[in-house]
Amino acid sequence: RGFQGAGYRVAAGTDADPIRGFADSPREEGEATLGASWLSDNFAVKLRATYALDPDDNREYRADGSYVGLNVGNFMLSAGYMDRWWGPGWDGSLILSNNARPIPSLALERNYSDAFKIPVLSLLGPWRASIAVGEAEERDVAVPKVRFFAARVNLRPRPWLEVGLSRTAQWCGGGRPCGWKTFTDMLLGRDNQVDGEAMSPEQPGNQLAGYDVRVRSPWTAIPVAVYTQWIGEDEAGGLPSKFLGLAGMEAWGSSAWGGWRLRAEYADTTCNFSRETPQFDCAYRSQIYTQGYQHRGRTIGHSLDNDSQLYSLGATLVRPSGANWSVIYRTAEINRDGGQHTISTIPLEHDNVELRHSRDAAGGRLSAGVSFEKRSAMTDSGSDLRGFLIWQQGF
Numbered sequence: 001r002g003f004q005g006a007g008y009r010v011a012a013g014t015d016a017d018p019i020r021g022f023a024d025s026p027r028e029e030g031e032a033t034l035g036a037s038w039l040s041d042n043f044a045v046k047l048r049a050t051y052a053l054d055p056d057d058n059r060e061y062r063a064d065g066s067y068v069g070l071n072v073g074n075f076m077l078s079a080g081y082m083d084r085w086w087g088p089g090w091d092g093s094l095i096l097s098n099n100a101r102p103i104p105s106l107a108l109e110r111n112y113s114d115a116f117k118i119p120v121l122s123l124l125g126p127w128r129a130s131i132a133v134g135e136a137e138e139r140d141v142a143v144p145k146v147r148f149f150a151a152r153v154n155l156r157p158r159p160w161l162e163v164g165l166s167r168t169a170q171w172c173g174g175g176r177p178c179g180w181k182t183f184t185d186m187l188l189g190r191d192n193q194v195d196g197e198a199m200s201p202e203q204p205g206n207q208l209a210g211y212d213v214r215v216r217s218p219w220t221a222i223p224v225a226v227y228t229q230w231i232g233e234d235e236a237g238g239l240p241s242k243f244l245g246l247a248g249m250e251a252w253g254s255s256a257w258g259g260w261r262l263r264a265e266y267a268d269t270t271c272n273f274s275r276e277t278p279q280f281d282c283a284y285r286s287q288i289y290t291q292g293y294q295h296r297g298r299t300i301g302h303s304l305d306n307d308s309q310l311y312s313l314g315a316t317l318v319r320p321s322g323a324n325w326s327v328i329y330r331t332a333e334i335n336r337d338g339g340q341h342t343i344s345t346i347p348l349e350h351d352n353v354e355l356r357h358s359r360d361a362a363g364g365r366l367s368a369g370v371s372f373e374k375r376s377a378m379t380d381s382g383s384d385l386r387g388f389l390i391w392q393q394g395f
Contacts, residue, residue: 001040007394009033014386017352017371018343019310019330020099020303021091025369026388027101028052035065035395044069044076057101057296064102071111078107084132086152086166087246088214088227091265091312091330092302094244095166095208095231096150099303100295103148105134113156125157141291146173148295149186162214166231168300170289171205189235206286206293208233208301209240224251231301233271233283242271244283244302258319267310269302270336280307280337298342305342308334323359330354349376364393 010033011026030053038045048065067080081102087093113126132150139145149169156162171186172178182204190204210231217224228247232240248265271282283306284293292299299305314328334348335341354371367390374383 002038004037004039005394006034006036007392008035009390009392009395011388011390013369013388014384016388017354017373017386018303018334019091019332019350019352020097021328022085022089022098023326023356024367024390026390028055030054033065033395042071044071044078046080048081059296062101072108074111074114076107076109076111078109080104080107082107084130084150086150087164087212087229088162089229089246089248089265089267090250090263090314091310091328092246092267092304094229094246094267094269094302095168095210096152096300097302100298100300103134103136103295103300105132105148105150107132113154123157124155127156128154136295138291138296141294143173143176143289143291146170146289147178148300160216160218162216164212166211167207167209169205169207170286170293173289176288177204189238203288206289207235208293209235210243212246222251222253224249242279242282243273244269244271245273246302258317260318261314261316263312263314265310265312265314267302267304268308269304270307270309281339283307285340292340292342294342304332304334307336307339307341308332308343309336321359324357326356328354344377346377346379351375358390364391365395366391 011031013026013029016025016027031050033048033050035048045068046066048063050062050064052060052062064081067078067082069076069078081104083098083102084096085093085098086096107130109130110128113128115126116122116124130152134148136146136148149171152164152166154162154164169186171182186205208231212227212229214225214227226249230243230245232243234242246267248263250261250263252261269283271279284299284301285306286292293301304310310330310332312328312330314326316324316326318324330352332350334350335344336347338346351374352371354369356369358365358367370387372383372385375381
């Protein structure tokens with residue numbers, strides 16, 4: 001208890017890969033971070049101060065990763081700038097990922113996942129829940145000061161089964177209604193336009209909702225898990241519709257070389273992705289918030305942005321010394337219909353191979369990565385070599 005120590009992190013690299021996965025990578029070409037943390041029985045404080053070199057969003061000074069928290073029973077009430085990753089995917093989450101910088105938020109999260117003691121509810125198994133309400137910091141977008149709502153419940157009704165329910169919403173914003181009625185209409189789903197109807201000026205927000213499932217095999221020799229995430233961009237009959245989809249498989253184990261993990265993943269960010277004729281220019285788009293489902297120029301959901309497909313294969317080896325090696329191959333079709341997009345304004349084929357390594361060294365942790373990228377489009381083809389280096393201590 002008390003002061004938990006201080007630390008620093010220094011990172012440098014080329015332009016970041018536009019497809020951002022779960023692994024830690026620099027956002028900018030140069031970053032320097034100082035941090036400290038303090039903990040007591042009822043309070044937790046983590047402070048992070050970062051200087052970013054020539055950042056894409058023109059914000060050189062950042063507090064990303066900082067928060068102040070208060071324990072309230074089995075819940076933590078906090079305020080800060082925290083990344084959230086909702087879903088089982090390794091190369092993206094369709095609803096909330098680390099692709100965009102964190103939105104400053106108030107959050108309430110369950111600390112321990114103890115199951116209900118009530119007989120019927122106990123069948124749900126261990127569970128976690130979190131709710132966050134924040135406000136986007138942008139001022140130079142079509143609708144500034146957009147508020148953001150996010151809620152998630154994780155359930156484990158069986159040791160081999162995990163289920164997640166997620167919901168997010170953009171609401172309020174410059175020139176938009178922001179009262180209590182607007183918020184309750186948003187919570188109750190009274191904000192979905194019927195296809196073909198004109199957009200109501202009183203429509204309170206833009207929502208996404210859906211579920212994810214992860215099933216683990218009962219075999220212990222070589223554990224295997226399959227997972228999927230379905231997120232609806234719209235609502236029909238009180239339930240999510242116009243789904244975006246993600247699916248994957250992973251296996252893990254140990255050997256004389258260390259612990260290993262293999263994985264394969266597929267994602268499609270097109271509405272009605274599973275149908276023969278999907279709906280383009282729909283996912284992460286809104287007639288109210290014409291900047292889209294974004295914060296500081298990057299998609300809050302999957303880094304692919306909309307109307308894109310991604311296939312990826314990855315392998316990780318963790319040596320007994322703690323050294324980590326990983327390799328991943330990605331192939332993607334980005335912006336297949338050539339509409340509004342954060343990565344490419346035209347259809348683009350993107351292939352990438354990335355090698356990462358991290359190890360303890362000189363009292364800190366050294367991480368390095370190098371990747372080769374090949375791209376092909378109607379008006380542009382080429383290749384790039386990217387790389388980064390991270391040195392951190394106490395983080």
